[in-house]
Every structure is written in C-alpha cells, then in structure tokens.
Amino acid sequence: MTDQTLKQLSALLAEGRASSVELTRDYLDRIQALNPTLNAFVTVDPDSSLAEAAAADARRASGQAGPLTGVPIAHKDIFCAEGWLTTCGSKMLSNFVSPYDAHVIEQFKAAGMPSLGKTNMDEFAMGSSNETSHFGPVKNPWDTARVPGGSSGGSATCVAARLAPAATGTDTGGSIRQPAALCGITCLKPTYGVVSRYGMIAFASSLDQGGPMALSAEDCALLLNVMAGFDGRDSTSLERAKEDYTRDLAKPLAGLRIGLPREFFAAGMSADTARAVEEAIAQYRRLGAETVEVGLPNSRLSVAAYYVLAPAEASSNLSRFDGVRYGYRAAEYKDLTDMYERTRAEGFGAEVKRRIMIGTYVLSHGYYDAYYIQAQRLRRLIADDFAQAFQACDVILGPTAPTTAFKLGEKSDDPVQMYLSDIYTIAVNLAGLPGMSLPCGFDSQGLPIGLQLIGNYFAEAKMLNVAHQYQLATDWHARAPQGI
Amino acid sequence: MSLSIDDVKRIAKLARIRVTEEEAVGYQGQLNGIFGLIEEMQAVDTAGVQPMSHAQDLAQRLRPDAVTEPDRRAAFQAVAPQTENGLYLVPKVIE
Numbered sequence: 001m002t003d004q005t006l007k008q009l010s011a012l013l014a015e016g017r018a019s020s021v022e023l024t025r026d027y028l029d030r031i032q033a034l035n036p037t038l039n040a041f042v043t044v045d046p047d048s049s050l051a052e053a054a055a056a057d058a059r060r061a062s063g064q065a066g067p068l069t070g071v072p073i074a075h076k077d078i079f080c081a082e083g084w085l086t087t088c089g090s091k092m093l094s095n096f097v098s099p100y101d102a103h104v105i106e107q108f109k110a111a112g113m114p115s116l117g118k119t120n121m122d123e124f125a126m127g128s129s130n131e132t133s134h135f136g137p138v139k140n141p142w143d144t145a146r147v148p149g150g151s152s153g154g155s156a157t158c159v160a161a162r163l164a165p166a167a168t169g170t171d172t173g174g175s176i177r178q179p180a181a182l183c184g185i186t187c188l189k190p191t192y193g194v195v196s197r198y199g200m201i202a203f204a205s206s207l208d209q210g211g212p213m214a215l216s217a218e219d220c221a222l223l224l225n226v227m228a229g230f231d232g233r234d235s236t237s238l239e240r241a242k243e244d245y246t247r248d249l250a251k252p253l254a255g256l257r258i259g260l261p262r263e264f265f266a267a268g269m270s271a272d273t274a275r276a277v278e279e280a281i282a283q284y285r286r287l288g289a290e291t292v293e294v295g296l297p298n299s300r301l302s303v304a305a306y307y308v309l310a311p312a313e314a315s316s317n318l319s320r321f322d323g324v325r326y327g328y329r330a331a332e333y334k335d336l337t338d339m340y341e342r343t344r345a346e347g348f349g350a351e352v353k354r355r356i357m358i359g360t361y362v363l364s365h366g367y368y369d370a371y372y373i374q375a376q377r378l379r380r381l382i383a384d385d386f387a388q389a390f391q392a393c394d395v396i397l398g399p400t401a402p403t404t405a406f407k408l409g410e411k412s413d414d415p416v417q418m419y420l421s422d423i424y425t426i427a428v429n430l431a432g433l434p435g436m437s438l439p440c441g442f443d444s445q446g447l448p449i450g451l452q453l454i455g456n457y458f459a460e461a462k463m464l465n466v467a468h469q470y471q472l473a474t475d476w477h478a479r480a481p482q483g484i
Numbered sequence: 485m486s487l488s489i490d491d492v493k494r495i496a497k498l499a500r501i502r503v504t505e506e507e508a509v510g511y512q513g514q515l516n517g518i519f520g521l522i523e524e525m526q527a528v529d530t531a532g533v534q535p536m537s538h539a540q541d542l543a544q545r546l547r548p549d550a551v552t553e554p555d556r557r558a559a560f561q562a563v564a565p566q567t568e569n570g571l572y573l574v575p576k577v578i579e
C-alpha cells in the first residue's frame with residue numbers, strides 16, 4: 001500500500017479496504033527497515049502513531065471521518081508537537097519535548113491524520129543539503145552517496161522513499177522546493193501568511209512559510225486544505241476565507257499564459273536540467289498553453305539580499321536560545337555571560353553560528369542602513385519585477401535548482417557554493433509569492449530534475465491546476481527510486 | 485570590505501558565542517567569503533525605493549485586553565535546565 005497517493009489511500013480507507021492502523025503499521029515497518037540507511041527521521045514513536053491511527057479508525061466508524069482521516073503523515077522536526085521530541089535538527093534542542101502543538105500540527109490532528117514521526121532537517125533550517133543536522137545527514141533515496149537537498153531533506157527523502165505518503169516542510173529560501181526537486185517529489189510553498197507560523201521554530205520570520213510535500217499536485221491540494229487557515233497567534237497570518245485548493249484541478253490549460261524569465265534560462269543551469277525544462281515547456285504547449293518571455297532583472301540580487309535579511313532575522317530569533325528556559329545548557333561555566341557563550345558555542349553547529357554572526361554584524365551600529373535597509377530596498381525591486389511579469393502571464397516556469405543532487409561532502413566546506421543552490425528559489429520568498437516544484441525528468445545519472453512554478457499572490461489553486469494537468473499527461477512524479 | 489580577526493571576535497562577543505583563536509581564523513575566511521557574495525548589492529542604486537519588510541503590508545492586529553491563556557507554568561518549566569519554586573535559575577548576577 002505504500003506506493004499509493006493520498007487520494008488512493010483516502011479511497012481505500014473510505015471503502016473499508018484498509019484501516020488506518022494497518023496503513024500506519026505498513027509505513028512504520030518501512031521506516032524501521034529503511035531509516036537506518038536513509039536517516040530521514042529523528043524521532044519515531046510507533047506506540048503513539050498507532051494510538052492516533054486507532055483513534056482515526058474509531059472516528060471513521062462513528063461516521064465523523066474527513067477526506068484524509070486515517071492517512072498518516074510525517075512532520076518536519078521544526079514543528080512543535082506536544083509530547084514529541086522537537087529538535088529542529090540541533091543539539092540546542094536535542095532534549096526539548098514540546099509542551100504544545102504548532103497550529104499546523106493542530107490542523108493535522110483535527111483532520112485525523114496520525115503522525116509517523118519527526119523528520120530530519122538542516123539545523124534550524126539553515127542549509128541546502130541536510131548536512132548541517134546534529135543528527136547526521138539524510139541520504140537521497142535515488143543515490144545514497146548524494147544529498148537529499150535541504151533544509152526539509154528528511155521530509156523529501158521519506159516521501160520519495162515511500163516511508164510516508166506525505167510530509168510537512170518549511171521554506172525560507174527554497175527549503176521545501178529544492179529538496180523536493182532533488183528527491184523527485186511534488187511540493188508547494190504557499191503565499192507568505194497562508195499557513196500559520198505558530199509553533200514553527202522561527203528562522204527568518206518575514207520569509208518562513210510551511211507547506212506540503214507529497215507524490216502529486218492533487219495530494220498537495222488536499223494537504224493545503226488542512227494546513228492553510230487564519231491563526232491569531234501568528235501576527236502575520238492572513239485573515240482570508242477558507243479555500244478549497246482542489247477546486248480548479250480539472251480545468252483545461254488552453255489559453256494559459258506561462259512566463260519564462262530570461263534570467264532563469266541564462267548560464268548556470270546544467271545541460272540535463274535545461275533539456276528537461278525545455279521538454280516540460282513543450283508538453284505545456286501541447287496542453288494548450290502559450291509561452292511568453294518575461295524579465296526578472298533584479299532576481300540576480302536575490303541571493304545577496306537574502307544573505308543579509310535571513311541571517312539578520314535569525315540572529316534576533318535565535319537569541320532566545322540562552323540555556324535558561326529550555327533546551328541545552330553548558331555543563332560548566334563561571335558566570336551568566338560565560339553560561340550564555342558556552343551554551344551557544346556548544347549547542348549550535350558551525351553553519352548556524354556563521355549566520356548568527358553575519359546577522360549580528362549587519363544589524364550592528366553603523367552598518368544597519370548599508371546592509372539591512374539596502375537589502376529591504378532590493379527586496380522591493382525584486383517583488384516589483386514579479387508584479388510586472390504577472391501582467392503578462394498567469395504563472396512563471398523555470399528550473400527549481402541549477403543541478404541535480406550533489407554528493408555528500410561536495411559543498412559542505414564552502415558556504416557560498418552551497419548558498420547558490422537556492423539561486424532560483426530565493427527570489428520567490430523575498431517577494432512572498434507561492435512556488436511549487438514538480439518532477440520533470442531525470443539526468444544522465446538517473447537523478448530527478450525539478451520544475452518550478454511560481455504564481456501570483458494567492459494563486460495556489462491555479463498553480464495546483466497547472467501542475468496537476470501536467471501530471472495527468474506525464475508520469476515523472478510517479479517514478480520511485482529502485483532498490484528502496 | 486574585509487573582517488579582521490578582532491572584528492570576528494567582537495561579533496562573536498555581541499552574539500554571545502564563545503570562539504577559540506583557531507575557530508576565529510576559520511570564521512574569518514568563511515564570513516569574508518559570504519560578505520563577498522553580499523557586497524554586489526552595494527553597487528545598486530536604490531534611491532527612492534521604499535524598504536520592504538513583508539510581502540503583505542499589514543497593520544498589526546489588536547485584540548481585546550482579556551486573559552486568553554491558561555496557566556501552564558509547570559508544563560513550560562518542566563523543559564527548563566534548572567528551576568526552583570517556579571523560578572528559572574541562572575548564575576548569580578548581583579553580589
């Protein structure tokens with residue numbers, strides 16, 4: 001049963017051909033067999049998962065089931081879940097059992113979806129390869145010598161390897177889309193403010209956004225129906241009416257205008273990626289879409305602006321980890337300042353410390369205008385480019401990542417090279433727009449290639465329609481890694 | 485722009501992260517590499533461009549001044565490194 005989409009699993013449960021307990025046990029068995037190789041999960045708690053599954057079966061028996069009741073899901077270890085170890089991939093939180101649920105966790109509990117466990121991730125979501133996790137790197141199921149991408153690498157790997165039919169992720173500069181591309185799955189990063197950040201451990205609050213990762217666009221639509229919604233405890237949560245994100249899935253694409261940003265098709269993309277994206281464009285033309293060239297001239301500045309804004313916000317957000325109220329505290333210290341300094345030196349890994357230091361510097365006296373305010377001005381220019389482009393098109397299409405999955409260790413000693421693997425995704429976060437990645441082919445080594453769709457604000461239903469119609473005509477999204 | 489070893493140590497101090505001499509040398513090279521990436525934005529003329537902090541220009545919501553949270557002190561202090569009588573314990577600050 002573990003090769004099925006949420007849609008199919010939902011039907012199995014509704015028709016009484018499987019119970020949630022059976023389904024959950026099947027996935028837990030796969031996790032037990034394969035997680036030692038893949039390291040996709042930080043925490044698995046079969047008793048807790050099966051108790052939730054039994055409760056879902058009881059709910060169905062009483063006639064109270066929703067569309068996804070009983071279908072299990074894995075959660076990125078950035079979401080606080082009451083009674084679950086919630087580490088954010090860090091030694092700093094390696095002993096933190098959350099006393100409360102994130103809004104996203106509350107939503108999935110209310111939908112009756114049992115948790116399969118907490119997935120591995122780059123420490124505090126800072127990384128593009130999942131190698132910065134305190135709990136060791138996650139392996140890509142297509143080639144275990146390669147990275148799964150990051151920071152939601154555990155979530156991407158567990159869905160690709162069919163250890164879970166779906167998972168939650170978070171995306172600050174590409175952390176849902178880039179690992180989904182590198183692992184050959186489908187995902188969506190919603191418009192900023194659509195999914196509540198309450199209980200989602202903060203990295204860069206003006207950019208962080210949670211979203212679904214699954215095997216198809218249709219499944220992402222079902223998951224977004226659960227995740228999205230106003231929550232007063234997140235000060236930037238948007239007060240909007242509930243939407244049904246599946247409503248436009250079946251619409252034909254005739255007359256759709258697809259924008260192709262010339263900057264995304266310039267040098268930088270690998271030849272295999274360029275070929276796969278070109279083939280996807282040809283497929284869209286066969287489905288009745290038109291293409292139009294658009295310009296995003298300021299997008300080249302997005303990596304620079306991002307590496308000012310995200311570290312600045314991170315240095316502020318991560319100041320809460322001081323060894324006083326929760327998490328790790330150094331064993332030995334001589335006074336309060338020494339306790340802070342040793343706790344943070346021992347509790348944070350190298351990449352997190354680098355980013356805190358960059359953020360501390362750009363926010364320090366005398367540098368604020370030159371870095372932080374300048375980066376916010378560039379952010380406006382980048383967002384204005386997108387607004388201009390959406391006058392001429394309905395969605396923007398391009399690659400998700402410049403290359404397919406790279407080897408473990410290949411970029412881990414060079415932060416700048418690592419940062420450039422998010423070159424196509426970061427501008428979307430800066431503008432606050434929704435973005436998707438969906439599989440569109442394989443390179444010469446059999447590694448998956450991701451196609452990125454970027455929509456206008458609140459165009460999630462349209463993007464899911466555009467992705468779903470492509471997936472009806474192709475089967476890249478249904479391919480599973482061999483030998484796993 | 486290039487950070488000196490003393491700059492790195494000063495930043496680490498501000499960030500309350502203890503660094504050894506050896507680590508400071510490593511961070512100096514890495515941080516200068518990252519600032520090299522960031523510097524390209526300085527060349528852009530942004531005169532007259534309004535800084536953007538969030539995608540949606542939102543006003544902060546207000547709520548009625550009413551108690552909305554129950555007392556969960558015991559649950560929250562259960563995950564603290566050191567507490568006593570409902571208080572968080574830290575090293576003595578005032579002699």
